[in-house]
Amino acid sequence: MSRHVGIVGVGQTHHARRRTDVSQAGLVREAVDRALSDAKLTIEDIDSVIVATGPVLFAAVNQPEKWVVDAIGAQLKPVVRVTSGGGTGLAGTLAGYYQIAGGLVDRVLIVAYDKLSEGALQYSISTLYDPFWGREFAVGIMGFSAAYWRARMDTLGHTEEAAAMVAVKNRHNAMNNPYAHVKKEVTVDDVLKSKPLAWPIKLLDVPPISDGAAAVVLSSERMAAKSTDRPAWIHGIGYFCEADNAPSRSLLVSEPLAIAVRRIYRTAGITNPRRQFDLVELQEPYTCFELSYYESLGLCAPGEAAELIRSGATQLDGDIPVNPSGGCAGANPIGAAGLIRVVEAAAQVMGKAAGNQIPNAKLALAQAGGGWANLRGVAVLSA
Amino acid sequence: MSGIPDTYPIDMAPLKSDLKMPYTLTPGRAAGTFLAEIVSRRIVGTSFTKSGTVVVPAQDFCPSNGDAEFEFIEAPETGVLTAFTETEAGLIGLIRIDGTDVDFPHRIVGAGYADLSVGLRVQAVWSDNGAVGILAIAGFRPAPEAPIGAIKPLANPAKPLEVVPYEMTLHYEHAFGPYYGRLFDEIKTNRRIMGVRSPSGDGAMIPPREICDITHKPTGTWVEVAQTGTVRAMSIIYLEFLGQKQPPPYIYAEIMLDGASTRLIHNVAGLDMSRAKELVKPGTRVRAVWRETRTGSLDDISHFEIIDAKDS
Numbered sequence: 001m002s003r004h005v006g007i008v009g010v011g012q013t014h015h016a017r018r019r020t021d022v023s024q025a026g027l028v029r030e031a032v033d034r035a036l037s038d039a040k041l042t043i044e045d046i047d048s049v050i051v052a053t054g055p056v057l058f059a060a061v062n063q064p065e066k067w068v069v070d071a072i073g074a075q076l077k078p079v080v081r082v083t084s085g086g087g088t089g090l091a092g093t094l095a096g097y098y099q100i101a102g103g104l105v106d107r108v109l110i111v112a113y114d115k116l117s118e119g120a121l122q123y124s125i126s127t128l129y130d131p132f133w134g135r136e137f138a139v140g141i142m143g144f145s146a147a148y149w150r151a152r153m154d155t156l157g158h159t160e161e162a163a164a165m166v167a168v169k170n171r172h173n174a175m176n177n178p179y180a181h182v183k184k185e186v187t188v189d190d191v192l193k194s195k196p197l198a199w200p201i202k203l204l205d206v207p208p209i210s211d212g213a214a215a216v217v218l219s220s221e222r223m224a225a226k227s228t229d230r231p232a233w234i235h236g237i238g239y240f241c242e243a244d245n246a247p248s249r250s251l252l253v254s255e256p257l258a259i260a261v262r263r264i265y266r267t268a269g270i271t272n273p274r275r276q277f278d279l280v281e282l283q284e285p286y287t288c289f290e291l292s293y294y295e296s297l298g299l300c301a302p303g304e305a306a307e308l309i310r311s312g313a314t315q316l317d318g319d320i321p322v323n324p325s326g327g328c329a330g331a332n333p334i335g336a337a338g339l340i341r342v343v344e345a346a347a348q349v350m351g352k353a354a355g356n357q358i359p360n361a362k363l364a365l366a367q368a369g370g371g372w373a374n375l376r377g378v379a380v381l382s383a
Numbered sequence: 384m385s386g387i388p389d390t391y392p393i394d395m396a397p398l399k400s401d402l403k404m405p406y407t408l409t410p411g412r413a414a415g416t417f418l419a420e421i422v423s424r425r426i427v428g429t430s431f432t433k434s435g436t437v438v439v440p441a442q443d444f445c446p447s448n449g450d451a452e453f454e455f456i457e458a459p460e461t462g463v464l465t466a467f468t469e470t471e472a473g474l475i476g477l478i479r480i481d482g483t484d485v486d487f488p489h490r491i492v493g494a495g496y497a498d499l500s501v502g503l504r505v506q507a508v509w510s511d512n513g514a515v516g517i518l519a520i521a522g523f524r525p526a527p528e529a530p531i532g533a534i535k536p537l538a539n540p541a542k543p544l545e546v547v548p549y550e551m552t553l554h555y556e557h558a559f560g561p562y563y564g565r566l567f568d569e570i571k572t573n574r575r576i577m578g579v580r581s582p583s584g585d586g587a588m589i590p591p592r593e594i595c596d597i598t599h600k601p602t603g604t605w606v607e608v609a610q611t612g613t614v615r616a617m618s619i620i621y622l623e624f625l626g627q628k629q630p631p632p633y634i635y636a637e638i639m640l641d642g643a644s645t646r647l648i649h650n651v652a653g654l655d656m657s658r659a660k661e662l663v664k665p666g667t668r669v670r671a672v673w674r675e676t677r678t679g680s681l682d683d684i685s686h687f688e689i690i691d692a693k694d695s
Contacts, residue, residue, distance in 0.1 A: 020545040023411030026443050029451065043449060060406045060551050070442075073449020119406050123626030131400050131557050132567070133590050134648035136628050136682055139620050143635035146618030151665045198635070199619040199660070243596030247581050247588055247644035251616070251637075 002101035004221040006231030007346040009039025015181040015212035015331035018117035025071035027213045028113050032072045035215035039227040043073040047105035051081045052092030052112035054335030057124040085370025089339025090377045091239050096218045106220040113213030114335035141372045146198035149288035162306035163287035164191035167204050174326025177355035181331040182208045205287040212333030214340045232346035232381040236268035239377030257296045257376035268380035273298040279321045279358045281341040282367040285328035324356040338368030349383040393564030397556035406549040413441040415543025421519045429453040437483040459532020460507040469496045482534035492522035562591045571679035578608050586644030609641035610671040619659050652686035
């Protein structure tokens with residue numbers, strides 16, 4: 001039987017298009033200081049460190065964990081680097097979870113970051129593609145994402161208007177998030193009239209490009225009380241993959257997310273996600289993904305996402321608020337984006353969300369993923 | 384290896400792929416101050432409050448305990464050689480500047496390998512060709528006579544440099560292997576798109592591969608797939624970005640060729656782009672249009688064109 005694992009401290013930086021005041025390592029330090037302070041701990045109390053980052057091409061520093069450990073005073077501690085694109089923060093959390101659940105250590109610090117102002121983003125992301133088979137046509141993951149959104153319009157009714165409502169909601173929610181990088185309300189009309197980038201994806205369907213970091217302290221049950229009397233317990237966490245260009249793959253829904261949801265909901269006793277969860281933090285990052293994930297996460301039936309957003313159910317005062325933080329629309333430092341979802345979901349059930357606290361939030365879902373659709377995971381957090 | 388049924392090995396020269404990536408790096412306060420000062424021929428370090436550790440070049444965080452509290456110091460130009468080696472690029476040594484606690488690497492100039500020994504006193508030689516960054520110091524020369532220098536507080540530190548332009552050019556050579564080798568040889572020589580039959584027999588997999596991703600069984604025999612297919616998903620690209628191979632607007636499409644069970648990424652073109660949304664949709668039938676030039680890559684297909692309803 002594995003041991004219980006709780007999140008006992010969370011922190012994130014003030015995200016921005018470009019943080020000229022700090023290096024990559026300095027950015028990490030800022031998030032780590034906040035998470036340790038939140039957990040009433042110092043780096044001496046940490047048994048093991050997970051450094052989670054996006055692809056090294058984003059910022060030209062290979063094996064950045066050696067730089068990061070110096071900057072956070074973790075010299076001579078066990079350290080592992082995890083990299084899994086946008087889902088890297090959730091994958092890093094899973095790696096830390098295994099260490100504690102397996103009884104090997106009591107406290108793990110997970111830090112995730114990206115300083116996207118430093119490199120050529122779409123060019124870097126395009127190197128995800130096979131150099132022989134598709135890379136010359138790649139448009140980061142935006143081209144792919146837009147193409148399958150177009151396909152979902154026909155099969156699942158995920159219209160441009162419905163996606164625009166996601167942008168309106170998330171950008172509204174980000175207004176109250178002190179760490180958000182973009183704070184500007186938009187209307188459905190603004191989104192629909194914004195410049196097409198990879199139609200149907202338009203400028204206001206797209207998150208900002210951000211510099212930012214996030215950190216989480218995980219603790220065993222035994223040691224949690226020193227930090228807080230209200231940890232965010234991890235009731236289930238998983239991260240799954242699929243074959244990239246396997247036969248007969250529909251790509252209309254994310255297969256690995258479906259697997260993650262099935263497995264982790266069973267572990268965590270989730271049978272009616274819409275009723276049971278008090279909120280969801282998901283990594284859009286494009287508005288079309290939020291619609292798709294409503295269905296994948298079981299918040300509504302396939303084909304009902306447009307109606308779900310239109311009904312207002314996923315707004316702050318709805319019955320299943322999604323992205324009360326504003327999601328990636330508020331800030332999108334890719335390597336940190338998954339961990340920010342974990343931070344925000346944990347803060348909600350710990351009763352200390354920095355922005356839009358959902359009253360009496362007890363059970364939260366965090367979702368993140370990497371690659372185009374190949375890597376997806378979820379975590380169920382409870383008070 | 385289980386062998387390649389119904390095929391022959393192709394020895395293709397590796398695919399050369401160059402990535403030329405520009406960066407704008409952020410040094411942070413300490414290294415930024417070092418970089419701002421070195422052009423004025425002042426070597427700046429940091430002296431950390433708790434440990435007393437002195438580091439040159441200046442760093443934001445104490446290398447022994449992560450302490451973030453420090454004072455800037457101006458370091459002397461002299462020190463000792465603590466390690467050295469000879470490389471194709473010349474002599475490289477680790478330098479411990481007088482009064483500091485951490486070594487850093489730099490060039491050794493004005494000396495041969497035989498002149499060097501650990502503990503040798505050295506002195507900075509400033510570049511006279513306007514080099515910036517750490518290379519504003521051309522290197523360190525042996526200076527047995529140089530007196531031992533001392534660190535001192537840095538007077539009037541310059542504003543830290545906030546952005547450092549940088550470029551990384553990476554040269555790759557990707558091996559084709561026998562499956563991609565035959566695929567692209569056939570594309571180049573015979574203008575055929577070859578896949579392999581899946582173990583279950585449901586359509587051909589392109590690109591061809593030895594093992595099926597789903598069943599993990601060896602794939603079957605080679606089979607040519609059609610040069611016509613159906614658009615599964617599409618997007619109209621307006622975004623401009625570095626590394627882009629063609630000017631927007633253009634159509635990114637994922638296409639299922641007839642007889643294939645996997646997707647092919649390419650462009651749909653040769654149409655009135657102002658009507659792209661209505662002309663190209665999931666379900667639109669398309670046909671490959673080949674270029675005259677033969678390179679043995681997917682780019683030998685210029686694009687896919689729409690098959691008029693009356694033709695199909």
